[in-house]
Amino acid sequence: MSAVTDVVRMFRKSGSAVFGLALVVVLGAAALLAPLLAPHDPDTIDTARRLIRPLTVGHPLGTDEFGRDLLSRLLYGARTSLVVGLAATALAAALGSVCGLLAGFIGRWVDQLVMRSIDTLMAFPYFLLAIAIIATLGPGLVNGMVAVAIVNIPFYGRIVRATVLAVKQTEYVEAARALGVSELRLSLTHVLRNCLAPLIVAVTLNVGGMITALAGLSFLGLGVQPPTSDWGSMLSSSRQYMNVAPHVAALPGLAIFMAVLGFNLLGDGLRDALDPRLR
Amino acid sequence: MAAVGGHGLQGYVARRILLALPVLVGVSLLVFGVMRLAPGDPAAIMLGAQATAEDVARLRRDLGLDRPVAVQYLQWMGRVLQGDLGRSIPLGREVLPEVLLRFKATVLLTSGALLIAVAMGLAAGIVSATRQYSWLDKLSMAIAVTGVSLPVFWTGIMLILVFALSLRWFPSAGMVSPYGGGGGADLLWHLALPAVTLGTASAAAVARLTRSSVLEIIRQDYVRAARAKGLTERAVIARHVLKNALNPILTVVGVQVGYLLGGAILTETVFSWPGLGSMMVRAIQARDYPLVQGGVLLIATTFVLVNLIVDLLYAVFDPRIRYE
Numbered sequence: 001m002s003a004v005t006d007v008v009r010m011f012r013k014s015g016s017a018v019f020g021l022a023l024v025v026v027l028g029a030a031a032l033l034a035p036l037l038a039p040h041d042p043d044t045i046d047t048a049r050r051l052i053r054p055l056t057v058g059h060p061l062g063t064d065e066f067g068r069d070l071l072s073r074l075l076y077g078a079r080t081s082l083v084v085g086l087a088a089t090a091l092a093a094a095l096g097s098v099c100g101l102l103a104g105f106i107g108r109w110v111d112q113l114v115m116r117s118i119d120t121l122m123a124f125p126y127f128l129l130a131i132a133i134i135a136t137l138g139p140g141l142v143n144g145m146v147a148v149a150i151v152n153i154p155f156y157g158r159i160v161r162a163t164v165l166a167v168k169q170t171e172y173v174e175a176a177r178a179l180g181v182s183e184l185r186l187s188l189t190h191v192l193r194n195c196l197a198p199l200i201v202a203v204t205l206n207v208g209g210m211i212t213a214l215a216g217l218s219f220l221g222l223g224v225q226p227p228t229s230d231w232g233s234m235l236s237s238s239r240q241y242m243n244v245a246p247h248v249a250a251l252p253g254l255a256i257f258m259a260v261l262g263f264n265l266l267g268d269g270l271r272d273a274l275d276p277r278l279r
Numbered sequence: 280m281a282a283v284g285g286h287g288l289q290g291y292v293a294r295r296i297l298l299a300l301p302v303l304v305g306v307s308l309l310v311f312g313v314m315r316l317a318p319g320d321p322a323a324i325m326l327g328a329q330a331t332a333e334d335v336a337r338l339r340r341d342l343g344l345d346r347p348v349a350v351q352y353l354q355w356m357g358r359v360l361q362g363d364l365g366r367s368i369p370l371g372r373e374v375l376p377e378v379l380l381r382f383k384a385t386v387l388l389t390s391g392a393l394l395i396a397v398a399m400g401l402a403a404g405i406v407s408a409t410r411q412y413s414w415l416d417k418l419s420m421a422i423a424v425t426g427v428s429l430p431v432f433w434t435g436i437m438l439i440l441v442f443a444l445s446l447r448w449f450p451s452a453g454m455v456s457p458y459g460g461g462g463g464a465d466l467l468w469h470l471a472l473p474a475v476t477l478g479t480a481s482a483a484a485v486a487r488l489t490r491s492s493v494l495e496i497i498r499q500d501y502v503r504a505a506r507a508k509g510l511t512e513r514a515v516i517a518r519h520v521l522k523n524a525l526n527p528i529l530t531v532v533g534v535q536v537g538y539l540l541g542g543a544i545l546t547e548t549v550f551s552w553p554g555l556g557s558m559m560v561r562a563i564q565a566r567d568y569p570l571v572q573g574g575v576l577l578i579a580t581t582f583v584l585v586n587l588i589v590d591l592l593y594a595v596f597d598p599r600i601r602y603e
Contacts, residue, residue: 119302125536125537125539215430
């Protein structure tokens with residue numbers, strides 16, 4: 001597989017891609033191992049120990065306004081933020097790919113319908129559309145995920161449609177068709193396979209934006225609802241105390257920033273290796 | 280030839296405006312759907328748990344919920360075109376004056392942020408591209424990738440912590456000072472932190488794209504020719520490189536307006552900025568559908584118009600586009 005060698009070569013050359021991968025791996029491991037790594041239960045309230053500063057014995061990152069251990073909350077928050085971000089990305093990529101595949105492969109009125117719908121979705125400022133969908137569905141974690149996934153359908157739909165249109169023109173697809181390969185098999189084997197590299201790049205570049213958007217919804221109180229918490233909702237509740245305990249506001253945001261930076265650097269590196277046209 | 284060129288531009292403008300119309304219809308359908316697609320009876324949700332059955336029935340009639348959906352849409356659209364966006368029940372006021380008042384604040388914030396994004400992004404991108412692989416290039420691109428990854432609501436909180444709460448250089452919230460405020464200087468003083476917060480990520484995106492499009496053009500033969508005939512580097516960049524790099528940069532600026540209008544929702548909430556975004560967040564929680572619809576419609580229409588202007592500017596800068 002030349003693609004794999006390309007990726008390995010890129011990682012040897014690019015320090016920032018390796019750094020991005022390391023950030024993603026560390027945060028992913030922290031989320032997976034949260035029950036083992038967390039020094040306390042993330043939801044245990046201890047009002048006697050409210051807003052403790054970081055680097056205190058027993059609470060390495062301090063405590064929040066209810067005396068809950070901040071490190072433990074960040075570790076468990078990573079689970080929510082990362083899982084929801086990845087799930088929303090997967091949903092958007094799946095829906096977008098189906099739209100792009102239908103539009104590119106069937107063409108004619110299906111193409112018109114899909115592309116005009118995509119134009120309409122893109123007529124809305126990115127975050128505003130998510131807000132409008134939340135206004136309809138009501139606030140909540142799952143609704144938030146659906147909302148940001150819908151917002152990102154055009155991104156994937158256009159990539160897949162463009163690839164399909166390009167691949168349809170190639171001689172090997174023509175040859176396969178001449179050999180009597182069915183349209184369905186053709187789209188699944190030849191066409192979808194060629195979409196894989198651009199899709200992998202797109203997904204990696206998109207995860208960061210998804211995590212930010214979902215944290216943003218939670219920050220506004222429209223995403224995750226209590227008692228569940230993610231990094232966005234932790235940041236939101238810390239605002240009233242940031243005068244006395246700035247670390248409670250600084251740390252969840254730092255976690256979001258590191259996750260997003262990790263995926264962005266990784267995505268930039270993968271794009272340079274797999275899809276040089278986009279460079 | 281000049282007359283033909285002018286005709287080409289006019290034809291292009293007309294075609295582009297016609298293309299914007301179906302998009303605006305699509306936008307109106309989606310905004311209409313905000314209330315109609317909500318699970319449950321919108322009238323009952325809007326009035327809350329204490330409402331009587333008669334009240335709900337009366338509101339259903341007032342909103343036209345008892346008619347077929349297509350009729351509802353046409354009636355709603357007819358009222359919107361006449362400037363009637365309905366009434367906000369929690370506020371007890373007409374929606375239109377309320378959203379227009381707040382729209383001014385949102386436009387002010389977004390324009391300030393756009394100014395920062397374009398100025399900083401263009402400067403950083405050009406410097407990076409003209410000194411490719413220098414330490415300055417590496418530094419500004421490292422700052423740019425950091426900037427793209429910063430969540431706007433966190434940047435805002437951190438700026439408040441440092442520049443408002445610790446240093447006390449800027450106010451932490453609002454648009455005018457409670458006492459003796461209201462002048463232009465007072466407004467700019469309040470605008471500084473929110474505009475920097477909102478503009479940072481966009482500045483980074485503009486910088487990255489400016490760098491790559493300038494780099495692409497710098498390698499063209501006509502740039503080598505311009506250098507060969509003895510133009511100074513400054514003149515080569517200004518006259519030959521930037522002019523040709525303008526369209527891709529314009530594209531990204533258009534896209535960034537969308538991000539800024541969306542990001543304004545978060546920025547306004549962080550800084551208690553009295554714009555449409557902070558209003559809509561409260562309206563969603565209060566299930567105030569007409570107010571949400573008014574806000575979404577106004578911002579989305581603005582964005583469609585901005586994209587239209589960007590497309591028209593393409594044709595001004597690049598005459599080839601008029602004939603496509």
